[in-house]
Amino acid sequence: MASLPETQITPAPVAAAAVILPYPETAIARRFFPPMPQATHPLLVKLQGFASTVLPTAFMLAFLLAFWSLACGPDSALPGPAKVWEESHEVILHPFKGVEFHGLVPDIQDGGDVGIGAHIMKSLARVLKGYALSAVIGVALGMLVGTNKYAFRALDPLFQVLRTVPPLAWLPISLAIFQQAGPSAIFLIFITAIWPIIMNTAVGVQNIPVQYRNVAKVLALNPAEYFLRIVLPACVPHMFTGLRIGVGMSWLAIVAAEMVQGGTGIGFFIWDSYNSSLLSDTIVALVWIGMVGFALDRIVGLIGRLIARS
Protein backbone atom coordinates (compact mmCIF):
# COMPACT_ATOMS: atom_id res chain seq x y z
CA MET A 1 0.00 0.00 0.00
CA ALA A 2 1.38 3.40 -1.01
CA SER A 3 2.02 5.85 1.76
CA LEU A 4 -0.04 8.99 1.70
CA PRO A 5 1.59 12.28 0.74
CA GLU A 6 2.70 14.19 3.79
CA THR A 7 0.72 17.31 2.95
CA GLN A 8 -2.57 15.52 3.47
CA ILE A 9 -1.91 14.87 7.12
CA THR A 10 -2.87 17.86 9.17
CA PRO A 11 -2.31 17.58 12.91
CA ALA A 12 -5.48 18.10 14.93
CA PRO A 13 -5.54 21.52 16.65
CA VAL A 14 -5.14 19.95 20.06
CA ALA A 15 -3.43 22.82 21.83
CA ALA A 16 -6.02 25.39 20.75
CA ALA A 17 -8.99 23.27 21.85
CA ALA A 18 -7.50 22.24 25.16
CA VAL A 19 -7.90 25.63 26.79
CA ILE A 20 -10.15 25.22 29.78
CA LEU A 21 -12.71 27.96 29.91
CA PRO A 22 -13.57 29.03 33.42
CA TYR A 23 -17.20 28.91 34.38
CA PRO A 24 -18.35 32.55 34.29
CA GLU A 25 -18.91 34.20 37.65
CA THR A 26 -22.15 35.72 36.44
CA ALA A 27 -23.50 32.33 35.60
CA ILE A 28 -22.69 31.12 39.09
CA ALA A 29 -24.56 34.06 40.51
CA ARG A 30 -27.49 33.33 38.22
CA ARG A 31 -27.93 29.82 39.60
CA PHE A 32 -30.79 29.56 42.00
CA PHE A 33 -30.58 27.52 45.14
CA PRO A 34 -33.97 26.94 46.70
CA PRO A 35 -33.82 27.31 50.47
CA MET A 36 -33.46 24.01 52.30
CA PRO A 37 -36.74 23.06 53.85
CA GLN A 38 -36.63 22.90 57.61
CA ALA A 39 -36.16 19.40 58.93
CA THR A 40 -39.49 18.02 60.01
CA HIS A 41 -39.80 16.31 63.33
CA PRO A 42 -40.09 12.54 62.79
CA LEU A 43 -43.19 12.45 64.97
CA LEU A 44 -44.78 15.06 62.74
CA VAL A 45 -43.98 12.96 59.68
CA LYS A 46 -45.72 10.01 61.28
CA LEU A 47 -48.67 12.18 62.19
CA GLN A 48 -48.92 13.37 58.59
CA GLY A 49 -48.88 9.79 57.34
CA PHE A 50 -51.56 8.82 59.81
CA ALA A 51 -53.72 11.80 58.88
CA SER A 52 -53.41 11.12 55.17
CA THR A 53 -54.69 7.54 55.64
CA VAL A 54 -57.40 8.24 58.21
CA LEU A 55 -58.77 11.59 57.11
CA PRO A 56 -60.27 10.45 53.78
CA THR A 57 -62.27 7.77 55.59
CA ALA A 58 -63.33 10.23 58.29
CA PHE A 59 -64.46 12.76 55.69
CA MET A 60 -66.39 10.09 53.83
CA LEU A 61 -68.15 9.06 57.06
CA ALA A 62 -69.01 12.65 57.92
CA PHE A 63 -70.34 13.20 54.42
CA LEU A 64 -72.47 10.04 54.57
CA LEU A 65 -73.91 11.01 57.95
CA ALA A 66 -74.72 14.50 56.69
CA PHE A 67 -76.32 13.10 53.54
CA TRP A 68 -78.30 10.59 55.59
CA SER A 69 -79.65 13.19 58.01
CA LEU A 70 -80.54 15.56 55.16
CA ALA A 71 -82.24 12.83 53.15
CA CYS A 72 -84.20 11.43 56.10
CA GLY A 73 -86.03 14.30 57.76
CA PRO A 74 -87.99 13.98 61.00
CA ASP A 75 -91.11 12.67 59.20
CA SER A 76 -89.55 10.12 56.84
CA ALA A 77 -90.21 6.41 57.24
CA LEU A 78 -86.49 5.65 57.48
CA PRO A 79 -85.11 7.23 60.66
CA GLY A 80 -82.24 9.69 60.30
CA PRO A 81 -79.10 9.49 62.46
CA ALA A 82 -80.53 11.77 65.15
CA LYS A 83 -83.63 9.66 65.42
CA VAL A 84 -81.60 6.45 65.54
CA TRP A 85 -79.63 7.82 68.45
CA GLU A 86 -82.80 8.99 70.18
CA GLU A 87 -84.59 5.68 69.85
CA SER A 88 -81.72 3.24 70.14
CA HIS A 89 -79.06 4.80 72.35
CA GLU A 90 -79.81 2.12 74.95
CA VAL A 91 -78.90 -0.54 72.39
CA ILE A 92 -75.81 1.36 71.27
CA LEU A 93 -74.48 2.18 74.71
CA HIS A 94 -75.10 -1.14 76.44
CA PRO A 95 -74.09 -3.83 73.96
CA PHE A 96 -73.08 -6.33 76.60
CA LYS A 97 -76.21 -6.23 78.70
CA GLY A 98 -76.83 -9.63 80.24
CA VAL A 99 -73.24 -10.81 79.66
CA GLU A 100 -70.80 -11.63 82.40
CA PHE A 101 -67.17 -12.06 81.52
CA HIS A 102 -65.17 -14.66 83.37
CA GLY A 103 -61.77 -13.65 82.17
CA LEU A 104 -62.22 -13.77 78.42
CA VAL A 105 -65.01 -16.36 78.45
CA PRO A 106 -68.39 -14.69 78.16
CA ASP A 107 -71.36 -16.08 80.04
CA ILE A 108 -74.53 -14.99 78.31
CA GLN A 109 -77.67 -14.85 80.38
CA ASP A 110 -80.53 -17.05 79.20
CA GLY A 111 -83.78 -15.59 78.00
CA GLY A 112 -84.51 -12.76 75.61
CA ASP A 113 -83.39 -9.50 77.09
CA VAL A 114 -79.66 -9.25 76.29
CA GLY A 115 -77.57 -6.56 74.57
CA ILE A 116 -76.66 -6.55 70.88
CA GLY A 117 -73.07 -7.61 71.64
CA ALA A 118 -74.41 -10.75 73.26
CA HIS A 119 -76.44 -11.51 70.12
CA ILE A 120 -73.34 -10.97 68.02
CA MET A 121 -71.39 -13.41 70.19
CA LYS A 122 -74.09 -16.05 69.83
CA SER A 123 -74.02 -15.55 66.07
CA LEU A 124 -70.23 -15.71 65.96
CA ALA A 125 -70.27 -19.02 67.80
CA ARG A 126 -72.65 -20.44 65.19
CA VAL A 127 -70.70 -19.00 62.28
CA LEU A 128 -67.47 -20.42 63.69
CA LYS A 129 -68.92 -23.93 63.86
CA GLY A 130 -70.36 -23.80 60.34
CA TYR A 131 -67.29 -22.10 58.92
CA ALA A 132 -64.83 -24.48 60.56
CA LEU A 133 -66.72 -27.38 59.00
CA SER A 134 -66.75 -25.77 55.57
CA ALA A 135 -63.06 -24.84 55.83
CA VAL A 136 -61.96 -28.40 56.63
CA ILE A 137 -64.26 -30.14 54.16
CA GLY A 138 -63.85 -27.41 51.53
CA VAL A 139 -60.04 -27.54 51.54
CA ALA A 140 -60.11 -31.34 51.42
CA LEU A 141 -62.57 -31.41 48.50
CA GLY A 142 -60.65 -28.64 46.74
CA MET A 143 -57.43 -30.65 47.00
CA LEU A 144 -59.18 -33.74 45.65
CA VAL A 145 -60.73 -31.88 42.74
CA GLY A 146 -57.49 -30.04 42.03
CA THR A 147 -55.24 -33.10 41.95
CA ASN A 148 -57.47 -35.71 40.34
CA LYS A 149 -58.90 -34.90 36.94
CA TYR A 150 -61.60 -37.56 37.18
CA ALA A 151 -62.74 -36.17 40.52
CA PHE A 152 -62.76 -32.78 38.84
CA ARG A 153 -64.89 -33.98 35.94
CA ALA A 154 -67.26 -35.76 38.28
CA LEU A 155 -67.70 -33.09 40.91
CA ASP A 156 -67.09 -29.74 39.26
CA PRO A 157 -70.47 -29.53 37.44
CA LEU A 158 -72.22 -30.36 40.69
CA PHE A 159 -70.31 -27.63 42.52
CA GLN A 160 -70.96 -25.10 39.80
CA VAL A 161 -74.71 -25.71 40.01
CA LEU A 162 -74.98 -25.87 43.76
CA ARG A 163 -72.88 -22.80 44.47
CA THR A 164 -75.45 -20.54 42.82
CA VAL A 165 -78.22 -21.62 45.21
CA PRO A 166 -78.82 -18.77 47.68
CA PRO A 167 -78.69 -19.55 51.42
CA LEU A 168 -82.41 -18.92 51.97
CA ALA A 169 -83.28 -21.55 49.38
CA TRP A 170 -81.43 -24.17 51.43
CA LEU A 171 -83.52 -23.36 54.47
CA PRO A 172 -86.48 -25.71 53.92
CA ILE A 173 -84.13 -28.48 52.88
CA SER A 174 -81.85 -28.17 55.87
CA LEU A 175 -84.88 -28.09 58.17
CA ALA A 176 -86.16 -31.21 56.50
CA ILE A 177 -82.80 -32.95 56.89
CA PHE A 178 -82.06 -32.05 60.48
CA GLN A 179 -85.55 -31.52 61.95
CA GLN A 180 -83.95 -29.18 64.47
CA ALA A 181 -83.18 -25.49 64.32
CA GLY A 182 -79.64 -25.63 65.78
CA PRO A 183 -77.95 -28.03 63.37
CA SER A 184 -79.84 -26.73 60.35
CA ALA A 185 -78.63 -23.19 61.04
CA ILE A 186 -75.05 -24.46 61.11
CA PHE A 187 -75.64 -26.48 57.94
CA LEU A 188 -76.92 -23.33 56.24
CA ILE A 189 -73.72 -21.48 57.07
CA PHE A 190 -71.64 -24.47 56.04
CA ILE A 191 -73.33 -24.88 52.67
CA THR A 192 -73.02 -21.16 51.90
CA ALA A 193 -69.35 -20.83 52.79
CA ILE A 194 -67.98 -24.03 51.28
CA TRP A 195 -68.12 -23.23 47.53
CA PRO A 196 -65.55 -20.46 47.27
CA ILE A 197 -63.24 -22.51 49.49
CA ILE A 198 -63.49 -25.56 47.20
CA MET A 199 -63.16 -23.52 44.01
CA ASN A 200 -60.15 -21.48 45.07
CA THR A 201 -58.29 -24.40 46.63
CA ALA A 202 -58.82 -26.41 43.45
CA VAL A 203 -57.56 -23.55 41.27
CA GLY A 204 -54.54 -23.18 43.57
CA VAL A 205 -53.66 -26.85 43.19
CA GLN A 206 -54.19 -26.80 39.43
CA ASN A 207 -51.99 -23.74 39.04
CA ILE A 208 -48.91 -25.06 40.80
CA PRO A 209 -46.10 -23.88 38.51
CA VAL A 210 -44.60 -26.57 36.32
CA GLN A 211 -41.15 -25.71 37.73
CA TYR A 212 -42.15 -26.90 41.19
CA ARG A 213 -43.59 -30.07 39.72
CA ASN A 214 -40.32 -30.65 37.87
CA VAL A 215 -38.34 -30.13 41.06
CA ALA A 216 -40.56 -32.68 42.78
CA LYS A 217 -40.02 -35.12 39.92
CA VAL A 218 -36.25 -34.71 39.88
CA LEU A 219 -36.10 -35.14 43.65
CA ALA A 220 -38.42 -38.15 43.26
CA LEU A 221 -40.68 -37.01 46.09
CA ASN A 222 -43.25 -39.61 47.06
CA PRO A 223 -46.95 -38.61 46.94
CA ALA A 224 -47.13 -37.74 50.63
CA GLU A 225 -43.99 -35.59 50.46
CA TYR A 226 -45.20 -34.01 47.22
CA PHE A 227 -48.44 -33.07 48.91
CA LEU A 228 -46.89 -31.72 52.12
CA ARG A 229 -43.77 -30.04 50.71
CA ILE A 230 -45.07 -28.74 47.38
CA VAL A 231 -48.86 -28.77 46.94
CA LEU A 232 -49.88 -27.46 50.34
CA PRO A 233 -47.43 -24.53 50.55
CA ALA A 234 -47.84 -23.65 46.87
CA CYS A 235 -51.60 -23.26 47.13
CA VAL A 236 -51.74 -21.39 50.44
CA PRO A 237 -52.39 -18.00 48.76
CA HIS A 238 -55.29 -19.34 46.66
CA MET A 239 -56.60 -21.34 49.59
CA PHE A 240 -56.75 -18.28 51.79
CA THR A 241 -58.44 -16.26 49.09
CA GLY A 242 -61.17 -18.90 49.22
CA LEU A 243 -61.20 -18.97 53.01
CA ARG A 244 -61.53 -15.18 53.07
CA ILE A 245 -64.45 -15.14 50.67
CA GLY A 246 -65.89 -18.06 52.62
CA VAL A 247 -65.82 -16.28 55.97
CA GLY A 248 -67.60 -13.33 54.40
CA MET A 249 -70.22 -15.62 52.88
CA SER A 250 -70.77 -17.47 56.15
CA TRP A 251 -71.34 -14.18 57.93
CA LEU A 252 -73.75 -13.20 55.14
CA ALA A 253 -75.72 -16.38 55.75
CA ILE A 254 -76.17 -15.70 59.44
CA VAL A 255 -79.39 -13.71 59.11
CA ALA A 256 -80.99 -16.47 57.07
CA ALA A 257 -79.70 -19.09 59.48
CA GLU A 258 -81.03 -17.32 62.53
CA MET A 259 -84.48 -16.87 61.14
CA VAL A 260 -84.69 -20.61 61.68
CA GLN A 261 -83.11 -20.57 65.06
CA GLY A 262 -85.25 -18.13 67.05
CA GLY A 263 -84.31 -16.64 70.36
CA THR A 264 -80.73 -15.41 70.04
CA GLY A 265 -78.26 -14.11 67.52
CA ILE A 266 -77.92 -11.00 65.42
CA GLY A 267 -80.19 -12.41 62.71
CA PHE A 268 -82.89 -12.97 65.25
CA PHE A 269 -82.29 -9.45 66.60
CA ILE A 270 -82.95 -7.96 63.17
CA TRP A 271 -85.97 -10.14 62.59
CA ASP A 272 -87.31 -9.22 66.02
CA SER A 273 -86.73 -5.49 65.63
CA TYR A 274 -88.37 -5.59 62.21
CA ASN A 275 -91.41 -7.37 63.62
CA SER A 276 -91.72 -4.82 66.40
CA SER A 277 -91.20 -1.91 63.95
CA LEU A 278 -87.95 -0.75 65.59
CA LEU A 279 -86.20 0.26 62.41
CA SER A 280 -83.52 2.21 64.26
CA ASP A 281 -82.47 -0.98 66.12
CA THR A 282 -82.14 -2.69 62.74
CA ILE A 283 -79.84 0.09 61.55
CA VAL A 284 -77.62 -0.35 64.62
CA ALA A 285 -77.53 -4.08 63.96
CA LEU A 286 -76.52 -3.48 60.35
CA VAL A 287 -73.54 -1.41 61.49
CA TRP A 288 -72.52 -4.16 63.92
CA ILE A 289 -72.83 -6.86 61.27
CA GLY A 290 -70.73 -4.83 58.88
CA MET A 291 -68.01 -4.17 61.43
CA VAL A 292 -67.81 -7.79 62.56
CA GLY A 293 -67.78 -9.03 58.96
CA PHE A 294 -64.94 -6.63 58.17
CA ALA A 295 -63.03 -7.82 61.23
CA LEU A 296 -63.52 -11.49 60.28
CA ASP A 297 -62.24 -10.85 56.77
CA ARG A 298 -59.16 -9.07 58.11
CA ILE A 299 -58.46 -11.80 60.66
CA VAL A 300 -58.56 -14.58 58.05
CA GLY A 301 -56.43 -12.44 55.73
CA LEU A 302 -53.89 -11.92 58.51
CA ILE A 303 -53.74 -15.63 59.32
CA GLY A 304 -53.18 -16.34 55.64
CA ARG A 305 -50.30 -13.89 55.49
CA LEU A 306 -48.74 -15.30 58.65
CA ILE A 307 -48.93 -18.84 57.29
CA ALA A 308 -47.59 -17.83 53.89
CA ARG A 309 -44.61 -16.23 55.59
CA SER A 310 -43.72 -19.18 57.82
Place this chain on the structure above:
Amino acid sequence: MKQRSYLALEGVTVEFPTKAGKFCALDHIDLNIEKGQFVALIGHSGCGKSTLLNAVAGLNKPTKGVIFLDGEVVDRPGPDRAVVFQDHSLLPWLTVEENVALAVSKTAQGKSKAEQKDWVMHNLELVQMTHAATKRPAEISGGMKQRVGIARAIAMQPRVLLMDEPFGALDALTRAALQDVVMELQARLNNTVMMITHDVDEAVLLADRVVMMTNGPAARIGEDLMVDLPRPRQRLSVIDLPAYGAARSGVIHFLHERYRNPAQAA
Protein backbone atom coordinates in the same frame (compact mmCIF):
# COMPACT_ATOMS: atom_id res chain seq x y z
CA MET B 1 -20.18 -56.39 22.11
CA LYS B 2 -18.89 -52.91 22.39
CA GLN B 3 -18.70 -51.26 25.74
CA ARG B 4 -21.38 -48.61 26.27
CA SER B 5 -20.36 -45.13 27.38
CA TYR B 6 -21.27 -43.87 30.85
CA LEU B 7 -24.13 -41.82 29.44
CA ALA B 8 -25.29 -43.15 26.10
CA LEU B 9 -28.09 -41.81 23.96
CA GLU B 10 -29.00 -44.27 21.25
CA GLY B 11 -31.26 -43.15 18.44
CA VAL B 12 -33.23 -40.76 20.61
CA THR B 13 -36.18 -39.30 18.73
CA VAL B 14 -38.67 -37.02 20.43
CA GLU B 15 -41.99 -36.14 18.83
CA PHE B 16 -44.73 -34.01 20.27
CA PRO B 17 -48.34 -34.40 19.25
CA THR B 18 -49.77 -31.12 17.95
CA LYS B 19 -52.99 -30.16 16.21
CA ALA B 20 -51.22 -30.20 12.87
CA GLY B 21 -49.89 -33.72 13.48
CA LYS B 22 -46.64 -34.88 14.97
CA PHE B 23 -43.91 -32.38 15.58
CA CYS B 24 -40.50 -33.98 15.50
CA ALA B 25 -38.19 -32.08 17.83
CA LEU B 26 -35.20 -34.44 17.82
CA ASP B 27 -34.32 -36.90 15.13
CA HIS B 28 -32.21 -39.95 15.98
CA ILE B 29 -29.69 -38.41 18.33
CA ASP B 30 -26.71 -40.60 19.13
CA LEU B 31 -24.47 -39.21 21.82
CA ASN B 32 -21.91 -40.89 24.02
CA ILE B 33 -20.57 -39.13 27.07
CA GLU B 34 -17.78 -40.51 29.20
CA LYS B 35 -17.64 -40.31 32.96
CA GLY B 36 -16.29 -36.98 34.18
CA GLN B 37 -16.79 -35.30 30.84
CA PHE B 38 -18.24 -31.79 30.70
CA VAL B 39 -20.38 -31.45 27.59
CA ALA B 40 -21.92 -28.20 26.41
CA LEU B 41 -24.93 -28.35 24.08
CA ILE B 42 -25.20 -25.31 21.86
CA GLY B 43 -27.60 -24.34 19.14
CA HIS B 44 -30.12 -21.72 18.15
CA SER B 45 -33.38 -21.24 20.04
CA GLY B 46 -35.94 -23.89 19.32
CA CYS B 47 -33.43 -26.49 18.18
CA GLY B 48 -34.45 -28.95 20.86
CA LYS B 49 -31.59 -28.58 23.31
CA SER B 50 -33.93 -28.43 26.26
CA THR B 51 -35.93 -31.34 24.91
CA LEU B 52 -32.77 -33.42 24.80
CA LEU B 53 -31.79 -32.42 28.32
CA ASN B 54 -35.28 -33.14 29.61
CA ALA B 55 -35.15 -36.54 27.97
CA VAL B 56 -31.95 -37.33 29.88
CA ALA B 57 -33.54 -35.94 33.04
CA GLY B 58 -36.52 -38.22 32.43
CA LEU B 59 -38.94 -35.29 32.38
CA ASN B 60 -40.08 -36.24 28.89
CA LYS B 61 -39.92 -39.62 27.29
CA PRO B 62 -38.28 -40.23 23.93
CA THR B 63 -40.67 -41.48 21.26
CA LYS B 64 -37.95 -43.77 19.96
CA GLY B 65 -34.53 -44.69 21.19
CA VAL B 66 -33.04 -45.40 24.57
CA ILE B 67 -30.93 -43.50 27.05
CA PHE B 68 -28.49 -45.49 29.19
CA LEU B 69 -26.83 -44.13 32.28
CA ASP B 70 -24.13 -46.37 33.68
CA GLY B 71 -25.71 -49.30 31.88
CA GLU B 72 -29.22 -48.65 33.23
CA VAL B 73 -32.12 -47.47 31.11
CA VAL B 74 -33.38 -43.99 31.96
CA ASP B 75 -37.17 -44.10 32.11
CA ARG B 76 -38.18 -41.65 34.83
CA PRO B 77 -36.81 -38.59 36.57
CA GLY B 78 -34.62 -39.20 39.56
CA PRO B 79 -32.11 -37.55 41.86
CA ASP B 80 -29.18 -39.31 40.16
CA ARG B 81 -29.72 -36.84 37.32
CA ALA B 82 -29.94 -33.54 39.17
CA VAL B 83 -31.06 -30.55 37.15
CA VAL B 84 -30.03 -26.92 37.51
CA PHE B 85 -33.02 -25.15 36.01
CA GLN B 86 -32.76 -21.94 34.05
CA ASP B 87 -35.11 -20.13 36.42
CA HIS B 88 -33.42 -21.74 39.48
CA SER B 89 -36.82 -23.19 40.59
CA LEU B 90 -36.10 -22.80 44.28
CA LEU B 91 -39.18 -23.28 46.43
CA PRO B 92 -40.06 -19.81 47.70
CA TRP B 93 -41.57 -20.99 50.98
CA LEU B 94 -38.34 -22.68 52.06
CA THR B 95 -35.13 -20.98 53.12
CA VAL B 96 -31.93 -21.46 51.13
CA GLU B 97 -30.80 -24.11 53.59
CA GLU B 98 -34.17 -25.90 53.56
CA ASN B 99 -34.21 -25.94 49.77
CA VAL B 100 -30.89 -27.77 49.71
CA ALA B 101 -31.87 -29.90 52.72
CA LEU B 102 -34.99 -31.15 50.91
CA ALA B 103 -32.80 -32.47 48.12
CA VAL B 104 -30.29 -33.92 50.58
CA SER B 105 -33.02 -35.69 52.57
CA LYS B 106 -33.99 -37.58 49.42
CA THR B 107 -30.47 -38.62 48.48
CA ALA B 108 -28.64 -39.09 51.77
CA GLN B 109 -30.65 -41.94 53.20
CA GLY B 110 -29.00 -43.57 56.14
CA LYS B 111 -27.18 -40.43 57.22
CA SER B 112 -27.99 -38.84 60.54
CA LYS B 113 -29.67 -35.44 60.79
CA ALA B 114 -26.41 -33.83 61.86
CA GLU B 115 -24.51 -35.39 58.96
CA GLN B 116 -27.19 -34.21 56.55
CA LYS B 117 -27.00 -30.68 57.91
CA ASP B 118 -23.22 -30.70 57.60
CA TRP B 119 -23.54 -31.89 54.03
CA VAL B 120 -26.01 -29.08 53.25
CA MET B 121 -23.70 -26.48 54.71
CA HIS B 122 -20.69 -27.98 52.94
CA ASN B 123 -22.40 -27.65 49.60
CA LEU B 124 -23.55 -24.13 50.32
CA GLU B 125 -19.94 -23.35 51.16
CA LEU B 126 -18.81 -24.68 47.78
CA VAL B 127 -20.92 -21.98 46.11
CA GLN B 128 -20.11 -19.39 48.81
CA MET B 129 -23.67 -19.11 50.04
CA THR B 130 -23.45 -20.07 53.72
CA HIS B 131 -24.01 -16.44 54.70
CA ALA B 132 -27.55 -16.54 53.29
CA ALA B 133 -28.52 -19.98 54.58
CA THR B 134 -31.51 -18.69 56.54
CA LYS B 135 -32.78 -16.36 53.83
CA ARG B 136 -35.73 -16.95 51.53
CA PRO B 137 -35.14 -17.06 47.76
CA ALA B 138 -37.05 -13.79 47.39
CA GLU B 139 -34.49 -12.05 49.61
CA ILE B 140 -31.41 -12.87 47.53
CA SER B 141 -30.28 -11.78 44.07
CA GLY B 142 -30.67 -13.75 40.85
CA GLY B 143 -27.03 -14.82 40.82
CA MET B 144 -27.25 -16.01 44.42
CA LYS B 145 -30.41 -17.98 43.65
CA GLN B 146 -28.63 -19.78 40.86
CA ARG B 147 -25.70 -20.52 43.19
CA VAL B 148 -28.19 -22.15 45.52
CA GLY B 149 -29.70 -23.98 42.56
CA ILE B 150 -26.25 -25.38 41.77
CA ALA B 151 -25.64 -26.27 45.43
CA ARG B 152 -28.95 -28.12 45.53
CA ALA B 153 -28.02 -30.11 42.45
CA ILE B 154 -24.48 -31.05 43.48
CA ALA B 155 -25.62 -31.85 47.02
CA MET B 156 -27.61 -34.70 45.50
CA GLN B 157 -24.32 -36.22 44.31
CA PRO B 158 -25.81 -36.95 40.92
CA ARG B 159 -24.30 -39.35 38.43
CA VAL B 160 -24.94 -36.71 35.78
CA LEU B 161 -25.39 -33.03 36.45
CA LEU B 162 -27.79 -31.44 33.97
CA MET B 163 -27.76 -27.68 33.54
CA ASP B 164 -30.50 -26.10 31.46
CA GLU B 165 -29.09 -22.77 30.38
CA PRO B 166 -28.21 -22.04 33.97
CA PHE B 167 -26.91 -18.52 33.50
CA GLY B 168 -29.20 -17.36 30.70
CA ALA B 169 -31.10 -14.95 32.89
CA LEU B 170 -28.08 -13.33 34.52
CA ASP B 171 -26.10 -10.24 33.63
CA ALA B 172 -22.64 -10.65 32.10
CA LEU B 173 -20.59 -10.03 35.25
CA THR B 174 -22.71 -12.27 37.47
CA ARG B 175 -22.57 -14.90 34.77
CA ALA B 176 -18.78 -14.77 34.72
CA ALA B 177 -18.67 -15.15 38.49
CA LEU B 178 -20.90 -18.21 38.28
CA GLN B 179 -18.85 -19.68 35.48
CA ASP B 180 -15.87 -19.40 37.79
CA VAL B 181 -17.85 -21.24 40.46
CA VAL B 182 -18.68 -24.01 38.00
CA MET B 183 -15.03 -24.28 36.90
CA GLU B 184 -13.94 -24.55 40.51
CA LEU B 185 -16.55 -27.20 41.25
CA GLN B 186 -15.58 -29.14 38.17
CA ALA B 187 -11.93 -29.11 39.25
CA ARG B 188 -12.94 -30.47 42.66
CA LEU B 189 -15.71 -32.92 41.89
CA ASN B 190 -15.09 -33.90 38.29
CA ASN B 191 -18.80 -34.47 37.64
CA THR B 192 -20.26 -35.71 34.42
CA VAL B 193 -22.04 -32.63 33.17
CA MET B 194 -24.40 -31.82 30.35
CA MET B 195 -25.00 -28.10 30.01
CA ILE B 196 -27.16 -26.16 27.61
CA THR B 197 -25.96 -22.73 26.65
CA HIS B 198 -26.40 -19.98 24.09
CA ASP B 199 -23.07 -18.47 24.86
CA VAL B 200 -20.10 -19.52 22.74
CA ASP B 201 -17.50 -18.34 25.26
CA GLU B 202 -19.29 -20.09 28.08
CA ALA B 203 -19.35 -23.33 26.14
CA VAL B 204 -15.67 -23.21 25.23
CA LEU B 205 -14.54 -22.02 28.64
CA LEU B 206 -16.40 -24.63 30.66
CA ALA B 207 -16.74 -27.66 28.48
CA ASP B 208 -14.42 -30.47 27.40
CA ARG B 209 -16.60 -30.98 24.42
CA VAL B 210 -19.07 -28.76 22.58
CA VAL B 211 -21.94 -30.54 20.88
CA MET B 212 -23.55 -28.32 18.26
CA MET B 213 -27.09 -28.96 17.17
CA THR B 214 -28.66 -28.22 13.82
CA ASN B 215 -31.76 -26.09 13.60
CA GLY B 216 -35.08 -27.69 14.42
CA PRO B 217 -37.48 -29.19 13.65
CA ALA B 218 -35.99 -32.67 13.58
CA ALA B 219 -32.73 -31.41 14.99
CA ARG B 220 -29.62 -33.55 14.86
CA ILE B 221 -26.12 -33.23 16.13
CA GLY B 222 -24.31 -31.10 13.58
CA GLU B 223 -20.81 -31.12 14.93
CA ASP B 224 -19.00 -32.47 17.93
CA LEU B 225 -15.95 -30.48 18.92
CA MET B 226 -13.38 -31.43 21.55
CA VAL B 227 -12.03 -28.45 23.46
CA ASP B 228 -8.41 -29.21 24.05
CA LEU B 229 -7.72 -26.97 27.01
CA PRO B 230 -5.91 -28.04 30.16
CA ARG B 231 -7.84 -28.52 33.41
CA PRO B 232 -8.27 -27.05 35.94
CA ARG B 233 -9.03 -23.93 33.97
CA GLN B 234 -8.70 -20.32 34.87
CA ARG B 235 -10.49 -17.77 32.76
CA LEU B 236 -7.51 -15.48 32.25
CA SER B 237 -4.97 -18.20 31.57
CA VAL B 238 -6.99 -20.00 28.89
CA ILE B 239 -8.51 -17.20 26.84
CA ASP B 240 -5.25 -16.41 25.13
CA LEU B 241 -4.38 -20.00 24.25
CA PRO B 242 -4.60 -20.86 20.56
CA ALA B 243 -6.84 -23.85 21.30
CA TYR B 244 -9.39 -21.52 22.90
CA GLY B 245 -9.53 -19.28 19.85
CA ALA B 246 -9.74 -22.26 17.52
CA ALA B 247 -12.61 -23.84 19.40
CA ARG B 248 -14.40 -20.54 19.66
CA SER B 249 -14.11 -19.81 15.97
CA GLY B 250 -15.21 -23.35 15.15
CA VAL B 251 -18.42 -22.92 17.12
CA ILE B 252 -19.08 -19.45 15.73
CA HIS B 253 -18.63 -20.69 12.15
CA PHE B 254 -21.07 -23.48 12.82
CA LEU B 255 -23.69 -21.24 14.39
CA HIS B 256 -23.46 -18.29 12.05
CA GLU B 257 -22.32 -19.77 8.77
CA ARG B 258 -23.41 -23.36 8.39
CA TYR B 259 -26.53 -23.24 10.52
CA ARG B 260 -27.65 -19.67 10.72
CA ASN B 261 -30.38 -18.60 13.06
CA PRO B 262 -33.61 -19.61 11.26
CA ALA B 263 -35.24 -16.38 12.39
CA GLN B 264 -32.54 -14.32 10.66
CA ALA B 265 -32.19 -16.51 7.59
CA ALA B 266 -35.86 -16.17 6.71
